[in-house]
Amino acid sequence: MRQLSYDGLWKKLIDFKMTKKDLKKQTKVSTSTIAKMTQNKIVSLEILLRLCEYFDCDIEDLVSYRKEIENKEKLIEGLETLKQICDDQNKTKLSKVLQQSILELKNKWKEVEDEKKWNFKKNTARRVSNLEIARKAQWTKHRAWIYW
16 A cells, blocks of 8 residues: 655645645645645645745655555564574574564554654644634633623
8 A cells, every 4th residue: 555645745834834824825725735635635736836836846855655564464474484484494694684674663663653643642732722722812802892
């Protein structure tokens, strides 16, 4: 399975100290298109070119399309079986390399999962914060209207 990612675009927004709302205004990209990009869905090439022109970069700087391993457990299981065969045949060097590869894969996948969880928590916190700001603004407006 392949995965589309707009991580480069979100990094550009951070570098330019922009919000998605600012991006919408500056590049005339619709809210629904920004929502699609947030969900890592496909958008038109015209939109991507417009963003590249605005940020003065290449498409690869905004979008990545990478292959994701579907059956991580099967891959680990296969490597462990291969390691066991090497152990049985006293091929210790190869066994150590395989063990190191298994550990690196497990750590990398754990990092990816942790990053996904962190991004979800960060986005949720941002939404809650924006909601609180909106509520305070409404309350202040309402209170000011009562006193006038």
